[in-house]
Amino acid sequence: MGVICYTSGTTGAKPKGAMGSQKYLVVAGEIWCAVDNWSPEDDYLSYLSPAWATEWVLGLSSGLRSGTTLCFPEKPETVQSDIREIGPKVVFYSARMWESLNSTIHAKIADTLAPFRLMFNSSLKIGYRVIDARFQKKPVPLSWRALYKLADRLVFRYVRDRIGLSNIKWAYTAGASISPDILRFFHAIGVNLKQIYGLTEALMNAVHRDGDIKPESCGVALPGNEFRISENGELLVKPPACFSGYYKDPEATKKQFDKDGWIKTGDAAHITPDNHLVVLGRMKELIDLGDGNKFSPEFIETRLRFSPYIKDVMTFGEAVRPFVCAIVVIDYENVGKWAEDNRLNYTTFADLSQKPEVSKLILKEVERINSVLPDWSKIRRYVLMHKEFDPDEAELTRTRKLRRAFMVKKYKDLIDGIYSDAGEVMVEAAVTYRDGRKGVFKTAIKIRDVGGA
Structure with missing residues (x-):
């Protein structure tokens, strides 16, 4: 036995302990170092909990294999200053952390x-122009390469330094899908952000x-990995080494494999x-x-x-309901700053x-997304939540994935109200005032329509 890593419990089920052998860890480091050539001169920021399998594979297994220096923040309160002090060449953040940083x-x-x-805005346009050409494997004209170097020297280098990524060579994300817009943005400012796919x-x-x-x-697949798409569209994988089974749960272990020994993802x-x-x-979670x-x-x-104004969102719909709706959680800091700037x-x-005024601000973001969606999946109605989604209330996992099944049950009355003819829904809300006082009061959540959807 090398390690036991627990699954996230995203589906609402109790997290399971996945047992990994020593081979499980050693092979992970070998195949990773065969792709990205980490070296003893590199520094890796070990920021996430080792309870997450990804931190074992990247931070510990791959770090030991390559001789890379592993760096740890002193404490949660000093993370940002520690990152700037370390200036790591390799970082791994969850998708939600990259969204928050954006x-x-x-x-x-x-x-x-x-x-x-x-x-900044002018430099970002130059960055997007260059990065889009590189993504499409098209040549970048000399004039645009020169402009990009100038933008990097005048603007992007400063931005990277402020977020502790001035020396970055490789940045990674995993655990949930990341918006292509997020990945494109960080590449434009000079952060080599790459998406990883894997499971415990x-x-x-x-x-x-x-x-x-x-x-x-x-x-694309890492060395030794094979992919197959099942008849119902599910991704099946066959890695060079996999887990030994779920701790004290042989029945769940058996269900994780198909009849040919492929792992069901x-x-x-x-x-x-x-x-x-x-x-x-x-x-x-694909909804019919x-x-x-x-x-x-x-x-x-x-x-x-x-969007810098949206921290969390949950969309929903079902066969007996005629359209897609959303519960949106505003980013309190950014929207608050916007409100102060607009004397609200x-x-x-x-x-x-x-x-x-805030609803109109968010409406623009919803309409932006609707413009690239097929008609049947456009958001027709939405509400702005009176509070943030909270892992301590079991609404999110610790990596900030939505626990969707739980949320649908918890907010059933709110969802029913969105699909009704009502203009608002009454909810009870706990509140903390600016002077520290706490209380509970009833508040009306307005239901907003999206015109043209």
Whole structure:
């Protein structure tokens, strides 16, 4: 026995302990170092809990295999200053952490003087132009390469330094889908962010290669891994080494494999002609709208979270309900800053979330996403939540994945109200005032329609 790593419990089931052998860990380091050539000169920031299998594979197994220096923040309160002090060359953050960092950057830029905002926005356009050409494997004209170097020297280098990534060579994300917009943004500012696909039971299975990055994919298979798509569209994997079984749960272990010994991932996916893995979402979470069309909640949610004004979102629909709706959680810090800049007074999170001006702000983000969605999956109605989703209330996992089945049950009355003819739904809300006082009060959550959807 090498390690026991627990699954996240995203589906609402009790997390299971996946047993990994010493071979499970050693092979993980071998195949990883065969792709990205980490060296003893590199520093890896070990930030996430080792209870997550990914941290064992990257931080411990691959780090030991390559001789890379593992660095640890001193404590949660000093993480950002520690990262700047370390200046790591390799980092691994969850998708939600990259989304949060994206929001922070945009909020900080919005708070700078107008000349720097102009420089940043102009530089970002140059960055997107260059990065998009590289993603498409097209040549970048000399003039644009020169402009990009200038933008990097004047703007992007400063931004990377402020977030502790001034020396970055490789940055990774996994655990949930990341918006292609997020990945594209970080590449534009000079962060080599790559998507990993893997699961606790089967190690790492795919990753973007340097020079072969498609923002909508998870890259191509790691050495020794095989992929197969089942008849119902589920991704099956066969890694060079896999888990030994679930701790004290042989029945669940047996169910994790198909009759040919392939591991069932539970993800809907397809393989592109150039062997990139594109994950569409969890099989159990693809929702049938009853008219022959299905939509992926995760696809919509990851793209909405690109907005600096949206922290969390849950979309839903079902066969007996005629359209897609959403529960949106505002980013309190960024929306609060926007409200102050626009001289909009508010007292609490709940008060700010129900302001008509804030609703119009979020409506623009919803309409942006609707513009790229097929008609049947466009968001027709939404509400702005009176509070944040909370892992301590079992609404999210510790990696901030939605526990969707639990949420649908918990917010059944709110969801029923959205699909009714009502203009608002009454809920009870716990509130903490700015002076520290706490209380409970009833508040009305407005139901908003999306015109043209």
